[in-house]
Amino acid sequence: MLDFRIDVRGGNVYIQKKATASRHQLAATLPFSEPLHIHMKKTAFRHLLFTAVLASASLFVACGDSPEDTGTTPAAGESPPAAAPAEQPDPDLPEKTVTITGNDQMKFDVTEIEVQPRQKVTVTLENIGSMPKVSMGHNWVLLVKDADPNEFLEASMVAMGTEYIAIDQVDKVLANTKLLGPGESDSVTFTAPAELGDYVYLCSFPGHYAIGMKGILTVK
Numbered sequence: 001m002l003d004f005r006i007d008v009r010g011g012n013v014y015i016q017k018k019a020t021a022s023r024h025q026l027a028a029t030l031p032f033s034e035p036l037h038i039h040m041k042k043t044a045f046r047h048l049l050f051t052a053v054l055a056s057a058s059l060f061v062a063c064g065d066s067p068e069d070t071g072t073t074p075a076a077g078e079s080p081p082a083a084a085p086a087e088q089p090d091p092d093l094p095e096k097t098v099t100i101t102g103n104d105q106m107k108f109d110v111t112e113i114e115v116q117p118r119q120k121v122t123v124t125l126e127n128i129g130s131m132p133k134v135s136m137g138h139n140w141v142l143l144v145k146d147a148d149p150n151e152f153l154e155a156s157m158v159a160m161g162t163e164y165i166a167i168d169q170v171d172k173v174l175a176n177t178k179l180l181g182p183g184e185s186d187s188v189t190f191t192a193p194a195e196l197g198d199y200v201y202l203c204s205f206p207g208h209y210a211i212g213m214k215g216i217l218t219v220k
Contacts, residue, residue: 089120089191096121096192102138102180104129106208111215113201115192124187125177133181138208139163141176142201142217145193149200149209157206164204174199193219 089095096119100110115121125140143152156166163179175190193199196219203213 087118087191087194090116090118093119095119097124098122099124099126100140101126101128102140102203102213103127104131104136106136106203106211106213108140108203108213108215113215113217115217115219117192117194117196117219119192120189121175121192122187122189123175123177124185125180126185127180127182130182133179137163137179137181137205138203138213139165139177139179139205140188140201141165141204142174142190142199144172144174145195145197145199147172147200149202149214153202153204153206153209156204164206176204179205192217196220 093116096113096115098110098113098121100108100123102108102125113121113123123140123142125138127138129136129138143149152166152169152172155169156164159166165173165176174193175188177186177188180186199217199219201215201217202209205213
């Protein structure tokens with residue numbers, strides 16, 4: 001039998017496992033370089049606790065105390081669900097290339113992108129953090145116009161097997177990269193929407209959007 005204890009101290013979330021054998025004790029910690037204020041929204045706090053549970057589960061698996069397989073983990077080499085194909089880009093427009101970094105402070109360094117209708121766009125995401133993927137993975141997900149980011153994230157926060165993009169939410173995704181660990185990068189090429197307006201992009205890893213890992217792609 002396992003016993004868990006959750007403590008929140010100084011902006012850190014601690015989850016500790018007590019095993020029947022006292023020689024096996026593990027703790028999963030989520031440090032942040034900036035303190036988390038006490039008035040944080042409940043949704044953000046819940047997402048952060050969920051992230052801590054993921055980290056602790058990974059540690060338990062490494063020590064041989066793995067939970068039962070629920071069938072949510074994809075087969076080796078399986079990618080997250082792909083967005084629906086878009087229309088072809090306008091051949092008269094030059095390609096737009098953007099490089100974005102994501103860090104352990106859960107921030108994108110680029111939060112605004114401007115493109116033209118039907119312009120070919122390539123976005124490269126680089127994870128420049130050092131924390132492990134299981135507790136601080138990053139991706140770049142562009143949503144359709146007027147999509148509700150909170151609804152999308154609520155449905156996707158438990159979709160670990162498809163890199164936090166729920167299968168029933170794929171129709172809300174215009175483009176996305178893979179989920180990246182420290183030092184990894186990935187690129188996605190897509191056609192900008194023909195409809196003018198603002199489109200939200202975000203990291204779908206639990207809790208990251210609430211902290212501020214998001215931006216706006218504007219078609220103008």
